[in-house]
Amino acid sequence: MSKIKLTKVAFKGTTAQEKALRTKLAELKSVEGALMPALQAAQNIYGYLPIEVQRIISETLDISMEEIFGVATFYSQFSLNPQGKIQISVCLGTACYVKGSGDVLDKFKENLKIDAGDVTGDGKYSLVATRCIGCCGLAPVVTVNEKVYGKVTVDDVANILAETK
Amino acid sequence: MSKNVSSVTSLNDTAFYKNQYRIALRNCGIIDPENIDEYIAYDGYKALIKAYSSMTPQEVIDVIKASGLRGRGGGGFPTGTKWQFTKNSVGDKKFVCCNADEGDPGAFMDRAVMEGDPHAVIEAMTIAGYAIGADQGYVYIRAEYPLAVKRLQIAINQAKEYGLLGKNILNTGYNFDLEIRLGSGAFVCGEETALMNSIEGKRGEPRPRPPFPAVKGLFAKPTVLNNVETYANIAQIILNGAEWFSSMGTVKSKGTKVFALGGKIVNTGLVEIPMGTTLRTIIEEIGGGIPGGKKFKAAQTGGPSGGCIPPEHFDIEIDYDNLIAIGSMMGSGGLIVMDEDNCMVDIAKFFLEFTQEESCGKCTPCRIGTQRLLEYLEKITSGNADMQDLEDMESLCYYIKDNALCGLGQTAPNPVLSTMRYFKDEYLAHVRDKKCPAGVCKKLLKFIITDACKGCTLCAKKCPVGAISGTVKNVHTIDQAKCIKCGVCMESCKFSAIIKG
Numbered sequence: 001m002s003k004i005k006l007t008k009v010a011f012k013g014t015t016a017q018e019k020a021l022r023t024k025l026a027e028l029k030s031v032e033g034a035l036m037p038a039l040q041a042a043q044n045i046y047g048y049l050p051i052e053v054q055r056i057i058s059e060t061l062d063i064s065m066e067e068i069f070g071v072a073t074f075y076s077q078f079s080l081n082p083q084g085k086i087q088i089s090v091c092l093g094t095a096c097y098v099k100g101s102g103d104v105l106d107k108f109k110e111n112l113k114i115d116a117g118d119v120t121g122d123g124k125y126s127l128v129a130t131r132c133i134g135c136c137g138l139a140p141v142v143t144v145n146e147k148v149y150g151k152v153t154v155d156d157v158a159n160i161l162a163e164t165k
Numbered sequence: 166m167s168k169n170v171s172s173v174t175s176l177n178d179t180a181f182y183k184n185q186y187r188i189a190l191r192n193c194g195i196i197d198p199e200n201i202d203e204y205i206a207y208d209g210y211k212a213l214i215k216a217y218s219s220m221t222p223q224e225v226i227d228v229i230k231a232s233g234l235r236g237r238g239g240g241g242f243p244t245g246t247k248w249q250f251t252k253n254s255v256g257d258k259k260f261v262c263c264n265a266d267e268g269d270p271g272a273f274m275d276r277a278v279m280e281g282d283p284h285a286v287i288e289a290m291t292i293a294g295y296a297i298g299a300d301q302g303y304v305y306i307r308a309e310y311p312l313a314v315k316r317l318q319i320a321i322n323q324a325k326e327y328g329l330l331g332k333n334i335l336n337t338g339y340n341f342d343l344e345i346r347l348g349s350g351a352f353v354c355g356e357e358t359a360l361m362n363s364i365e366g367k368r369g370e371p372r373p374r375p376p377f378p379a380v381k382g383l384f385a386k387p388t389v390l391n392n393v394e395t396y397a398n399i400a401q402i403i404l405n406g407a408e409w410f411s412s413m414g415t416v417k418s419k420g421t422k423v424f425a426l427g428g429k430i431v432n433t434g435l436v437e438i439p440m441g442t443t444l445r446t447i448i449e450e451i452g453g454g455i456p457g458g459k460k461f462k463a464a465q466t467g468g469p470s471g472g473c474i475p476p477e478h479f480d481i482e483i484d485y486d487n488l489i490a491i492g493s494m495m496g497s498g499g500l501i502v503m504d505e506d507n508c509m510v511d512i513a514k515f516f517l518e519f520t521q522e523e524s525c526g527k528c529t530p531c532r533i534g535t536q537r538l539l540e541y542l543e544k545i546t547s548g549n550a551d552m553q554d555l556e557d558m559e560s561l562c563y564y565i566k567d568n569a570l571c572g573l574g575q576t577a578p579n580p581v582l583s584t585m586r587y588f589k590d591e592y593l594a595h596v597r598d599k600k601c602p603a604g605v606c607k608k609l610l611k612f613i614i615t616d617a618c619k620g621c622t623l624c625a626k627k628c629p630v631g632a633i634s635g636t637v638k639n640v641h642t643i644d645q646a647k648c649i650k651c652g653v654c655m656e657s658c659k660f661s662a663i664i665k666g
Contacts, residue, residue, distance in 0.1 A: 137434050
């Protein structure tokens with residue numbers, strides 16, 4: 001469990017986003033245990049879970065803000081803060097780790113000048129030390145948004161970053 | 166050699182496949198998972214039809230019981246017995262759940278089944294629904310597996326179109342519907358009661374047991390929960406009979422088990438072998454040994470709940486009970502091979518970092534215990550521990566095992582205990598000699614220039630912090646206070662004159 005850091009970035013949701021969220025919530029109203037699917041949908045629409053969005057979910061599904069905040073902070077994939085446009089995930093599963101993914105992560109930290117879990121100042125990159133993504137045959141594995149890089153070495157890091165520019 | 170038919174080895178004769186026997190993975194890579202017709206063409210949904218048309222629910226359970234199938238998610242609880250308990254429970258509503266929250270790092274067989282043969286899971290869950298009297302099922306999949314989610318959803322839609330799922334299945338009057346629920350990155354949700362809390366839309370914290378899910382599970386109703394690989398065996402058992410299945414394996418563990426072979430090994434991938442196959446067969450024959458002429462050090466099974474198996478146990482027959490007897494466990498079947506370059510204390514620390522972060526915080530022994538264990542390991546790997554710390558750490562391990570609420574906490578000390586049992590010398594080297602024999606723990610690492618140095622000055626030029634001094638044609642030296650242990654000098658030396666000390 002890590003300390004909860006809250007964003008200082010102002011909420012900039014669009015009406016289109018709110019419409020998408022409200023449509024989804026209307027579908028979920030009759031579903032038992034709707035909170036998880038609701039938060040997952042909200043995160044897909046907004047990229048993170050700002051307090052304003054949690055409030056819409058709370059009012060529509062009639063679930064208290066305390067409960068929503070409790071669930072949103074329990075699961076590591078829910079984020080209360082905006083993520084970078086390009087999400088770099090370094091797998092720290094066992095197979096990747098024994099083949100040196102820890103060093104690969106360090107190299108990304110060094111190049112991006114941020115820690116794992118943080119976003120670069122310009123909002124472009126976020127760096128995540130991820131759990132096993134089940135590609136252990138390709139270890140060590142790095143994903144950049146949806147793209148998967150296998151058998152990554154420390155020397156590949158600069159090239160991977162160059163490709164994102 | 167000239168090219169002709171006989172010069173190509175049959176896939177089944179290759180070292181990788183020769184020792185395998187595929188039940189759970191039988192269709193993976195063979196059928197198109199997005200086309201239900203291909204599944205049906207390979208005996209798909211035949212078991213469901215057989216169950217509906219010629220077996221009572223109790224007969225279905227009796228076959229599963231007689232087959233000796235045990236839970237493939239790691240615990241190894243007899244599947245038929247679990248179904249019987251749930252059938253016997255009184256309730257107006259019952260549920261069938263599938264645990265597809267494959268969180269153990271290094272295991273990916275459930276992903277392979279869902280991506281390669283999703284109908285096998287749907288068929289088995291429908292059979293389970295018939296056996297226990299449930300008309301609703303949930304598959305809880307981790308969000309890290311988007312392709313599995315997509316293919317399972319396609320498969321559910323197709324099964325509904327064909328009348329194999331939904332209301333009045335195949336005009337039998339039986340109903341069974343299936344819904345997918347996604348996880349959101351909490352390892353503890355692989356624990357059955359935590360998983361149910363998560364489906365209910367709550368924090369994924371485990372509940373005390375009893376009551377067991379068979380009595381009071383999802384939404385407080387009797388619930389059967391099995392893992393993906395367990396379900397992948399069901400249809401084949403119904404079709405081929407309990408005797409066929411129980412003819413494979415050891416006395417107490419029947420059938421096959423899929424292992425995800427990874428780490429320092431030539432052939433990586435999923436291997437499905439009959440229970441009772443030895444570790445030696447898996448690593449040396451199927452896996453093709455360790456690459457780069459390195460020496461085998463340990464095989465890690467069971468993920469963060471398991472342990473490290475040293476070479477002296479290479480010839481034990483793999484089954485649930487034998488693995489527990491040597492201080493590891495089957496777990497979900499991750500099998501990570503480690504060589505001489507891996508430090509076992511570092512590996513134990515790696516797993517504790519994992520469990521400490523994934524501890525849900527509900528019970529004190531796990532929340533604080535894993536934190537304290539990790540602190541001991543950090544002390545050891547940075548050279549600040551004494552012999553008393555080793556003793557204290559061991560007794561803390563047993564305390565956590567005895568007192569934690571759920572499986573996550575109860576098994577969290579296993580990586581520490583098993584490495585202390587088999588690799589005590591490595592712990593002693595860290596504590597007493599302040600050395601990491603594998604050269605992994607950076608705080609204990611030292612680079613030394615030996616007399617083989619020709620004084621070429623290359624290392625001094627490469628060193629990013631200017632820690633190397635010396636004149637041309639004379640042996641150089643490293644200022645240990647300045648050295649950041651990056652290893653560039655060792656990599657660049659053309660005379661192999663720089664060693665880890």
